[in-house]
Amino acid sequence: MAKNSAANKNSVTARSKRTKKYVPKYLHVAYRYPEGWIIHNQNYRTLSTHDTRREAVEVARPLAKKNEFTLVIHRRDNRVMKWESYYRGPKPPPQPPKVMFPTDPPRTTTVEAIDRAIMEIIEERRNKEAKKIEVSERVVRRSKSQQQSKVGLKSASQR
């Protein structure tokens, strides 16, 4: 019984290790008035203040490397200038952004109704496109067979 439970435990830890998700953590170097260049974490907690960006980056970089964080260096106008990832494990490939849905419900209908209508429109469009492709393929096939028959006739007449 005890053996079994240990084995179960081991398999569970192995599975959890395998399926451990990559969750990036960030450390930011940004400008704040009147403090100057600051290092802050992803919850906007200020960790240290510096006179120049270079100084702040020199402090932040080893910290990011040690903790496997992503260092985000900002411009003075807050736009991101550079992303430096120090995560050493395997990372999943980047994915297209996820859709964020509005907070307010639609005014004149329901979300489900909009979704259903969009699905129908997409299906209709795909059917139309498939028909177009079918027609163009048929035209190509017909022209090819006509050419072949012409070639056949020519060779027969030459004989």
Place this chain on the structure above:
Amino acid sequence: MAKPSRLPANYERNVFINCPFDDEYKSLFYAIVFAVNDLGFKVKCAKDESNAGKSRIEKIRDLIAECKFSIHDISRVDLDSVNKLPRFNMPFELGLDLGCRQYGKSYHQGKVVLVLETEQYRYQKYISDLAGCDPVAHHDCEEDVIDHVRNWLRMALDPDSEKTPSGSLIYQRYQQFQVDLPSLCASFNWNANNLPFSDFAWSVARWIARNPIPST
């Protein structure tokens, strides 16, 4: 050490749009809404239905405080044909946003602003204090505005976790959405020229969800 106060929900993904809501600007507004949604961000604007009980200025103040990103179009500075006066709403809201960045909570100091104009340096003639914000010119063109919004928001996305679609791909998808929109309007008896914002925003979001960008 400065202690940050609680962040509003989705603060890092909210984009406040301050632009004219007239018919002439509608195509650009729709293009901006589509581009912002296609990049995985959430649009907030004064046309939102929530906080309906509040006065307009209170509503705008709250929206600005909820968004890390904001897009301000100050291109409509021409004199009104009826009153012979310019409209000051957009520059006023831009000022409110810059003020929030300066004097707001600790996380507000990280706010990022995009200023749009029709021509590149025209703003210097009527709002020279804006020097340093570097407004970008869209020339009243949907493709340009999508490109500017995409290039501006691209840097806010971690390249290791999110793949940013190109401006031309977003524009292509927006054109396809425009083709589908009349059919959608027809199925709900909507007037395509006068859509309530929440209906439009949901249509955009659901359309994007049903037409995802391929991951490879």
